[in-house]
Amino acid sequence: MSVPTSSAGDATGSKEMPSSKGYRIMKTPSLNKGLAFTEMEREELGLKGLIPSATMTLDSQVKMTILEFRRQSSPLDKYVFLQSLQDAHSTLYYAVLSRHTSECMPFVYTPVVGEACQKFSQIYRHTPQGLYLSFEDRGKLRSILDNWPENDIRAIVFTDGERILGLGDQGLDGMGIPIGKLALYTACGGVPPSQCLPVSLDVGTNNEDKLNDPFYIGLRRRRVTGPEYDAFVAEFIEAAVDKYGRSVMLQFEDFGNKNAFRLLERWQNEVCCFNDDIQGTAAVALAGILGSTPLTGIPVEHHRFLFLGAGEAGAGIAELIAYAVHCETGESIEECRKHIFMLDSKGLVCKARASDLQHHKLPFAHDVDHVPDLLTAVRTLKPTALIGVSTLAKSFDQAVIEEMSANSARPLIFALSNPTSKAECTPQEAYQWSDGAAVYASGSPFEPVEYKGKAYIPGQGNNAYIFPGVGLAAVACGATQITDLDMYIAAKALAETISKDRLDASCVYPRLDDIREVSVKVALAIVKNKYATGHASVLPQPLDLEAHIRSVTYEPRY
Known part of the structure; x- marks a missing residue:
């Protein structure tokens, strides 16, 4: 596709895309390196003048960023700071999360993600971080999936926002949970971010505060229930499998009790899925x-x-x-x-x-x-x-x-x-x-x-001790099903990673800063079971499963 060279607006006020290749690279989070672009890259990519003359390594960027993160005045400010970083410079974002996991995780997921969901409409950033599928678009979900720029999606976390943590119905504002969960899939499990897709199934909300909030960005109606609801969920699952394949992993997240067990029972033997709140x-x-x-x-x-x-x-x-x-x-x-x-x-x-x-x-x-x-x-x-x-x-x-x-x-x-x-x-x-x-x-x-x-x-x-390893396993072997046996095996593998010094302090979980290695151990145990039970689609089976798992993990680097 040719890129228009003019930046002038037309009669309706719309603007054409800028012609500068360098500018577009800087605005693409997965391509942006900030001050880490070399002199040669700045010349070849048309970046001269768009960034200051200094250069900086990824290590230096991480050190500078974590200092700025620590200067944020409130937990929600730290959450917004990290989200803004993800929107602008994803490699740096994942490098910060991977190297400062225990410090940053509370501001990516629990407990701060709860407040972030309550205020999601107010802090909403306009850079797409996932897909918002409205009930009003039923019948069109398969074509809407084509609007997402990545086609090789391996892991989807999706919610209808009805039971967000212990906070209840947050409607579309519950999207903060899939976004946070998939960030941890990458930071803690090494699942490539380009293969992850957060999804909100917006079927309305029964939260009166949301419905009465003039700035609420979700569908303004009471929750869809019954056969129409089931058909909408089914349309999404079938559309995802049709577009991304039988081995795309679908994680149910924060569905209400009346739907969570029923939907898991309905789909767990048909597609590669699990419910993180339950399993x-x-x-x-x-x-x-x-x-x-x-x-x-x-x-x-x-x-x-x-x-x-x-x-x-x-x-x-x-x-x-x-x-x-x-x-x-x-x-x-x-x-x-x-x-x-x-x-x-x-x-x-x-x-x-x-x-x-x-x-x-x-x-x-x-x-x-x-x-x-x-x-x-x-x-x-x-x-x-x-x-x-x-x-x-x-x-x-x-x-x-x-x-x-x-x-x-x-x-x-x-x-x-x-x-x-x-x-x-x-x-x-x-x-x-x-x-x-x-x-x-x-x-x-x-x-x-x-x-x-x-x-x-x-x-x-x-749960970050488990679900990133489950996701990594599913991606590594192309799992076609996730079972209770997988979860039992994952639990045993996690228990085996607890060191003596942690037990001496009465702690029954490993250090969060070791979570990347923990996720590899969890994934390895599950992958062995997937091949043993015939639920793996990456064939033939690799000779060295751990080496194979490590070969598919994402490392944030330039």
Whole structure:
């Protein structure tokens, strides 16, 4: 296509594209190097005069950028700074994330992404970071996919924005989640950014604040439901598979409970898909449980679990724990579920309530007496592991933690609700009320704690330990399906990466700064299973799987 040479506007006020090749390169995030362009490149690409005369290496750019990042005045300012960097200079963006992962991750994903989603319409940047597919465009989704500039898409994260973290319905503003997740696919897993596509399925919102906000950028209508909703989701999935192939990985993200389980069940055997809230959260939680055995002396099959919260995260973790116990013992899944109890807003999930329970809770409706509250449940059931996925801040109070400590010498206290403000307890509270005995993990990051002269590192059960490795595995072998076995294998691989010094600090997760290597280990375990089960499409099987995985990973460099 020829590029117009005139920059004059026409009668309607529109402007033609600038003719300068250098200018267009500088405006293309994946091509822009900023001051790292060499003298020869500046001459050959028409960059002279467009940038100052100084040159700078990528290393120097990263150092300068992280200093500027640290000068931002608020968490949201840091989020916007990183998003602006991604819009303008993607190589530098991923270099910063890769080299300063633990420092930057909270401002790319949890906890700050929650505030970013609440304010997404106000901070919306006009550079396309993904596709916004409106219900009003049903019947046209396949052709709309052609508007995205990249054709070799391997990983898609998509949401309808109905259940964003613990914040509820955010409508189109939930797009911050797919954008953040795929940034971590690249930074933490090495999935090439050109192969990633964030998608918002805009089916409206029931959030009155959004509907009444004059600056809300989403569809102004109440949520589509029923057969029309299912048909719209199906049209998108089928369009994506048609355009990108059978092995494109589709990650469901932050769908409401009433749709999440149903859609996963509908599609998991037909396309390469998984639900991170159900399966990714489950795998990272299971990894923490498996990794805690050296501290507690209790293997997963001998724990007694109590969940506060029985939504998609809770049910997903519970089912994967039962599957793990099944794999470890050979007992039936039904028998393995008997070690797991759940508490929802109406009290203990039990057989007496079966007629009123949602489908995903029924497997855990055991024949036990109903109890109305958490403390009574802990006293009655005597669990050794307490897992919070309730978004009820401070619900693990002193009496609950003390009772857990009476049940086990080293109780597992996993306060996994996001963002930080929703955590069931803080690590300081868990360590203090258990007299340092608790093995604690959270969903969002907390600072290390000192208690009675001992340093404790609270483990963050961050899904980023799992989903980038899953994505890398899917890309590396062309996976055609993702199964519960893959998630169990991923959890075991993650647990095996925990170093002795982390365990000495009662931490059941590896360092976030090691996450690229962790993702390779997770991916390798999954890829081995994909070839063993016939769910890989990259054939013939490479002789050295780890070398193959490393060969397809993206490294931010010029």
